[in-house]
Amino acid sequence: MSKHHDHNHNSGFTTGLIIGGIIGAIAGILSAPKPGAELRSELLEKTDDFKGKADGITASLRETISPGVTEISNRIAPTISSAKEKFSPLIDEISKQFSKDSQETSSESEEPK
Secondary structure (H helix, E strand, C coil), X not given: CCHHXXXXXXXXXXXXXXXXHHHHHHHXXXXXXXXXXHHHHHHHHHHHHHHHHHHHHHHHHHHHHHHHHHHHHHHHHHHHXXXXXXXXXXXXXXXXXXXXXXXXXXXXXXXXX
């Protein structure tokens, strides 16, 4: 398996594990016989815990993915620059033609009928 595929698989598994943990914790808290205020307090506490864990995973994913995005950007930049150089004269010609056609259409509509 490729390294990219393994990383996606591990990220998906980790995400599923966290989501499953959140759902299980909420189900457990809601099914426990507790007064409303205590239940809300516990839910808020668990929510903060899960938010902290999710933030950590997000930061980790950014650290892992960011170098790859930078590398792809660096590889693609010369290609994009080359394409701009090749297509620029064509785009200029099309713009000139469009402008010329637009002026002709405008002057035709101004003529009395």
